[in-house]
Amino acid sequence: MIMRNIIQIKSPATIANLVCGFDILGLALEEPYDIMTLEVVEKPGLEIIHTDNYQLPTIPEDNVAGAALLALLDDVKNAPGLKLTVEKRIKPGSGLGSSAASAAGAVMAASKLLDHDFSNEDLVKFAMFGEKVASGVKHADNITPCLLGGVTLIRSIMPLDIVKLDAPDLHITIVHPQIEVKTSDARQILKKEVQLKMAIKQWGNIAGLVAGFMKGDHALIGRSLEDAIIEPVRSILIPGFDEVKFRSKSAGALGGGISGSGPSIFMLNKDIETAKAVEQEMKGVYTKIGIDFKTYVTKLNTEGIKIIE
Amino acid sequence: MIMRNIIQIKSPATIANLVCGFDILGLALEEPYDIMTLEVVEKPGLEIIHTDNYQLPTIPEDNVAGAALLALLDDVKNAPGLKLTVEKRIKPGSGLGSSAASAAGAVMAASKLLDHDFSNEDLVKFAMFGEKVASGVKHADNITPCLLGGVTLIRSIMPLDIVKLDAPDLHITIVHPQIEVKTSDARQILKKEVQLKMAIKQWGNIAGLVAGFMKGDHALIGRSLEDAIIEPVRSILIPGFDEVKFRSKSAGALGGGISGSGPSIFMLNKDIETAKAVEQEMKGVYTKIGIDFKTYVTKLNTEGIKIIE
Numbered sequence: 198m199i200m201r202n203i204i205q206i207k208s209p210a211t212i213a214n215l216v217c218g219f220d221i222l223g224l225a226l227e228e229p230y231d232i233m234t235l236e237v238v239e240k241p242g243l244e245i246i247h248t249d250n251y252q253l254p255t256i257p258e259d260n261v262a263g264a265a266l267l268a269l270l271d272d273v274k275n276a277p278g279l280k281l282t283v284e285k286r287i288k289p290g291s292g293l294g295s296s297a298a299s300a301a302g303a304v305m306a307a308s309k310l311l312d313h314d315f316s317n318e319d320l321v322k323f324a325m326f327g328e329k330v331a332s333g334v335k336h337a338d339n340i341t342p343c344l345l346g347g348v349t350l351i352r353s354i355m356p357l358d359i360v361k362l363d364a365p366d367l368h369i370t371i372v373h374p375q376i377e378v379k380t381s382d383a384r385q386i387l388k389k390e391v392q393l394k395m396a397i398k399q400w401g402n403i404a405g406l407v408a409g410f411m412k413g414d415h416a417l418i419g420r421s422l423e424d425a426i427i428e429p430v431r432s433i434l435i436p437g438f439d440e441v442k443f444r445s446k447s448a449g450a451l452g453g454g455i456s457g458s459g460p461s462i463f464m465l466n467k468d469i470e471t472a473k474a475v476e477q478e479m480k481g482v483y484t485k486i487g488i489d490f491k492t493y494v495t496k497l498n499t500e501g502i503k504i505i506e
Numbered sequence: 507m508i509m510r511n512i513i514q515i516k517s518p519a520t521i522a523n524l525v526c527g528f529d530i531l532g533l534a535l536e537e538p539y540d541i542m543t544l545e546v547v548e549k550p551g552l553e554i555i556h557t558d559n560y561q562l563p564t565i566p567e568d569n570v571a572g573a574a575l576l577a578l579l580d581d582v583k584n585a586p587g588l589k590l591t592v593e594k595r596i597k598p599g600s601g602l603g604s605s606a607a608s609a610a611g612a613v614m615a616a617s618k619l620l621d622h623d624f625s626n627e628d629l630v631k632f633a634m635f636g637e638k639v640a641s642g643v644k645h646a647d648n649i650t651p652c653l654l655g656g657v658t659l660i661r662s663i664m665p666l667d668i669v670k671l672d673a674p675d676l677h678i679t680i681v682h683p684q685i686e687v688k689t690s691d692a693r694q695i696l697k698k699e700v701q702l703k704m705a706i707k708q709w710g711n712i713a714g715l716v717a718g719f720m721k722g723d724h725a726l727i728g729r730s731l732e733d734a735i736i737e738p739v740r741s742i743l744i745p746g747f748d749e750v751k752f753r754s755k756s757a758g759a760l761g762g763g764i765s766g767s768g769p770s771i772f773m774l775n776k777d778i779e780t781a782k783a784v785e786q787e788m789k790g791v792y793t794k795i796g797i798d799f800k801t802y803v804t805k806l807n808t809e810g811i812k813i814i815e
Binding site: 217218219220221222350351352353358360362387388389390391392393394396397398399400401402403404405406407408411412417420421426 | 713
C-alpha cells in the first residue's frame with residue numbers, strides 16, 4: 198500500500214566511536230546533512246541522480262545509497278520503479294558518516310515511501326550493504342545513530358543488537374582538516390592485541406560514558422572521554438590533533454577526539470558559548486599550521502533522519 | 507562532636523566483576539551480611555573482637571577491619587578509644603566480598619559514630635587499606651557497592667571515580683561450592699594481553715549492561731551478561747561452572763557468572779520464583795558432583811551498609 202509517491206528527507210552526519218567507544222558508540226548531528234528525494238516512477242528499477250559535485254557512481258550496485266536500497270527492495274514484493282535524487286552536503290572522507298547518511302537515508306526514505314514496517318534492525322542491516330560498497334566492511338556504527346538519532350550503542354553486531362541511550366543536550370564543535378585519512382589505513386595501523394590493564398581502563402571509561410549520557414551528567418561525560426588504546430595510534434595521522442584537543446579542553450570543552458576514523462575532530466560542550474569558543478581554537482590551530490579546514494558548531498540530533506516533505 | 511557512643515550495623519556481601527564488568531562493576535546483596543558493633547571505650551587505641559569462628563587475626567594492623575579503621579583514624583583528631591566487635595557471617599574466601607564487608611563496615615560505622623563528614627571516595631580509600639591486608643592489593647570493586655549499595659561503577663581507580671547506577675529490582679541466586687580459589691591464583695592465570703576484537707565485544711557488553719541497569723531493561727541486562735575474556739579462563743577453577751550456568755539460564759535466569767574471583771557463582775533473575783527455581787538447579791549440580799555447597803536466594807541491596815541501632 199503506497200501512501201504517497203514522493204518523499205524528501207534530511208539524512209544527518211554522525212560521529213562514530215566517541216573516543217573510548219570504538220566500534221560501539223555513535224551519535225547523530227543536526228548539521229551537516231544530505232538531502233535525499235525518493236519518488237515512485239513509471240520506469241521499473243532504480244535510478245540514482247546526484248545533484249552534488251562529488252562524482253560518485255550512479256550505477257545502483259556501485260552507489261552506497263543504491264546498494265542499500267537494493268538490499269531493502271529484495272524484501273519488498275512488487276516494488277514500484279524508484280528514482281533517488283541525492284544532494285550530498287556531507288563531504289565523503291570527512292569522518293562524519295557521509296556514506297552512512299546515504300545508506301541510512303535511502304532505506305529510511307524507502308521504508309516510509311513504501312509504508313513498509315521494517316524494524317530498526319532490518320533497516321540497519323539493509324544500510325550496511327551500502328557501507329560495504331563504501332569501505333568494504335559492513336559496519337553499523339554511523340548507520341545506527343543516523344537512523345535512530347541521539348546517542349546509540351551497538352552492543353553486538355552479530356547478532357545485531359542496537360540500543361538508543363538517553364542523553365542530555367550537547368553542543369558539538371567539529372573541525373574537518375582537509376586532508377585524507379583512509380578508513381582502511383586507520384584500521385590497519387591498530388594493534389591486534391591490547392594489554393588487559395588498558396582494556397580495563399577503557400571499559401571503565403565506556404561504562405562511565407554510558408552512565409554519563411543516561412544521567413545527563415556532563416562532568417562524568419567529560420571525565421569518561423578518554424581513550425588510551427585507539428586514539429594514541431590514530432591521532433598521529435591527523436596533524437594538529439593534540440593541540441586541538443588541548444586548546445579545546447582549555448576553552449571549556451567536555452572532551453572529544455577523532456570523529457570516526459578521522460580526519461575530523463569533534464568536541465562535546467555543555468553550551469553554545471563554549472562550542473563557539475572551541476571553534477575559534479580549532480580555527481587558530483589549522484590557520485597556524487596552514488591546512489585548509491571547515492568547522493561546524495552544531496547540536497546532538499535526537500531524531501536522526503527527518504522528513505522534509 | 508560525638509552523637510552516640512555505640513553503633514551496630516549490617517555490612518552486606520557483594521558481587522564484584524558482574525561478568526563482563528571485570529574490575530569495574532559490582533553490586534550489593536541483601537544477604538548474607540556481617541554484624542559489626544563499634545563503641546567508644548575509655549581505653550585508648552583500638553580493640554578488635556571476633557565473635558565468629560573464622561580465627562581471623564585481632565591485632566588491628568593485621569585485621570581487615572582494623573587496618574581500614576586505622577587508616578580512617580589517621581584523619582581524625584583526638585579520636586577516642588574504640589572497641590570493634592565483628593560477627594562474621596560472610597565466609598572468607600567465598601568470593602562474596604567478605605573482606606570488603608569488614609573493611610567498609612568498619613569505616614562506615616566509625617564515620618557515623620564519630621559523626622565525621624567523610625566523602626564516599628574517602629571511605630573507599632580508607633577501606634582499601636583493609637583489602638590490602640586481605641589480598642595484598644588495594645582493590646575497590648567490593649568495597650564500593652558495600653558502602654554505596656545498588657550497582658556501582660569504578661570508572662577509574664587512580665584518581666578514584668565512583669558512580670552509583672540506577673538498577674531495577676533483581677532477585678539473585680548464589681551457590682558457594684565449598685572449594686578454595688585464591689584471588690591471587692585467579693588473577694595469575696589471566697592473560698596479560700587480549701585481542702582487540704574480543705575487547706570490543708567486551709566493551710559492547712559492558713555498555714549494554716550499564717544501559718540495561720539504568721533503563722531497568724531485564725532482557726538487555728541478560729543479553730549483556732557475557733564475558734569472552736575472563737570467564738573462560740577462570741571458570742576452569744570451578745568444577746560444575748558450565749553446567750550451573752547452562753541449567754540456571756534454562757530455568758529462566760537472566761544470566762550470571764563467577765562472583766568476584768570465585769568460587770561462588772551468581773545468577774540474576776527477574777522474579778523470586780525464577781530465583782528459587784535456579785537455586786534448585788544449582789543444588790542439583792553440586793549434589794550430583796558431590797561437592798559441599800551453600801546457596802542463597804537474595805535481592806539487590808540498594809542501600810548498602812545499614813544501621814541496626
